[in-house]
Amino acid sequence: MSLRLSTVILPYRRWHEGGRAAWTRAEQLGFHTAYTYDHLSWRTFRDGPWFGAVPTLTAAASVTDRLRLGTLVTSPNFRHPVTLAKELISLDDISEGRVTLGIGAGGSGFDATALGQEPWTPRERADRLAEFVPLLDRLLSEDAVSYEGDFYSAHEARNIPGCVQRPRLPFAVAATGPRGMRLAARFGQAWVTTGDPKLFENGTPEQSIQAIRGQAERLDDICAEVGRDMTGLDRVLLTGFTPDRNGPLQSLNAFVDFAGRHAELGFTELVIHWPIPDSPFAAEEKVFEQIAMEAPAQLR
Secondary structure, three states: OOOEEEEEOOOOOOHHHOHHHHHHHHHHOOOOEEEEOOOOOOHHHOOOOOOOHHHHHHHHHHOOOOOEEEEEEEOOOOOOHHHHHHHHHHHHHHOOOOEEEEEOOOOOOHHHOOOOOOOOOHHHHHHHHHHHHHHHHHHHHOOEEEEEOOOOEEEEEEOOOOOOOOOOOOEEEEOOOHHHHHHHHHHOOEEEEOOOHHHOOOOOHHHHHHHHHHHHHHHHHHHHHHOOOHHHOEEEEEOOOOOOOOHHHHOHHHHHHHHHHHHOOOOOEEEEEOOOOOOOOOOOHHHHHHHHHHHHHHOO
């Protein structure tokens, strides 16, 4: 299978001041999917403009025709499955079936406390995700759902006519631990990783490759354990968080080398950040566009 190339466009620009242009250009460049982050605010962008993921993707759907659209990632930190399902079904309808939901447990950043709650522990986040994903699966697949769980409830929640994509839009489950990987194996159409965060500051690219290989092998074992056909589960690497950082975007050759090493681990999709000046995602726009247009052919 060819390695697909996608991008993630952070929602920090007003729609009519560069926001719209990025999404239409992503389609022109031939990206497979353009994702955005689903946060209320994020890291160094907290005190600047930041827009909502679902309205942004809805607007993007209205100005594109072929480009797939998605979140990387949505989490239970400020989402509820019932309301999220209604928004996703609407977005899938507007885009005529071009939506992928990236979903994960979330972190301890600003989203974790914006609603006034204490941040959940990693275990609590994993517990919530383990209930969130199966319920969302039902809400997107069934006309009416009732459910009472430890964290979430649904009372005769109606979701008619359902998704354009059947039986529902695809899930890309972000996970590095066994519980999340089991959710990916059971409910995901893709698994997402950013590598091993412990290696970001002081690790080497070689150590990162070994760590990601270990993650992929654990996923293989879990798929075998739950009876999931591994060939039907895409593997997605969100780049920019390994020790390589933004190095692969310095030249076409650097990217092809980086992508090839990860393709050998079984990855089917790589996601690169749309360049943002004066940020960790700064990159030369001409090089970025060259990578988008020329790298996929070299990775077949």
